[in-house]
Amino acid sequence: xxxNIIQIxxxxxxxxxxxxxxxxxxxxxxxxxxxxxxxHQILLVYLMFQKxxxxxxxxxxxxIELRAGVPFAxxxxxxxxxxxxxxxxxxxLPVPIIYFFARKVLIWGADKKYIxxxxxxxxxxxxxxxxxxLQKAGNSIYIALALFVGIPVPGTGAWTGTLAASILKxxxxxxxxxxxxxxxxxxxxxxxxSLGFFNVL
Numbered sequence: 001x002x003x004n005i006i007q008i009x010x011x012x013x014x015x016x017x018x019x020x021x022x023x024x025x026x027x028x029x030x031x032x033x034x035x036x037x038x039x040h041q042i043l044l045v046y047l048m049f050q051k052x053x054x055x056x057x058x059x060x061x062x063x064i065e066l067r068a069g070v071p072f073a074x075x076x077x078x079x080x081x082x083x084x085x086x087x088x089x090x091x092x093l094p095v096p097i098i099y100f101f102a103r104k105v106l107i108w109g110a111d112k113k114y115i116x117x118x119x120x121x122x123x124x125x126x127x128x129x130x131x132x133x134l135q136k137a138g139n140s141i142y143i144a145l146a147l148f149v150g151i152p153v154p155g156t157g158a159w160t161g162t163l164a165a166s167i168l169k170x171x172x173x174x175x176x177x178x179x180x181x182x183x184x185x186x187x188x189x190x191x192x193x194s195l196g197f198f199n200v201l
Contacts, residue, residue, distance in 0.1 A: 059090030126163030149182025
């Protein structure tokens with residue numbers, strides 16, 4: 001391999017005469033240092049991509065969502081706003097699937113032996129969330145939905161909000177807009193809380 005590289009250097013020297021005064025072993029050393037630097041940079045990019053991917057996947061998980069994804073990203077030292085965008089996208093990605101299929105799947109699984117209790121819990125959680133929205137919102141249902149999702153406390157979030165919207169048969173487009181706004185607000189709150197927490201540490 002080294003001989004091949006030296007042959008390449010000899011060909012380069014023919015095209016660039018000023019390199020003829022530089023010995024092959026100096027050029028080889030420089031080349032190896034450049035390769036080592038590039039390998040290091042590729043490794044750093046891979047590790048950073050891995051952290052972003054984990055934050056993205058955490059934000060997709062029901063119950064924890066970006067309430068866990070954003071603190072993870074901040075704790076891993078990722079750039080704040082790119083991490084926030086990644087977490088918001090991860091949190092929003094399941095929304096259409098939840099809207100169209102989650103209620104049907106939960107009803108189907110509610111009476112099954114091993115998964116029934118969990119599915120019933122999720123279904124009841126969505127129904128209670130829908131009832132609360134109706135009681136508090138009235139005609140401002142979509143504003144209430146955004147606020148419900150935007151307050152990052154246990155029992156709220158995109159999953160519960162979308163399930164509640166599905167149960168209430170709210171308009172999909174308006175639901176997505178409201179939940180997107182709520183997720184963004186929740187993400188900003190969690191970002192501020194996480195920055196404060198890790199700065200104290």
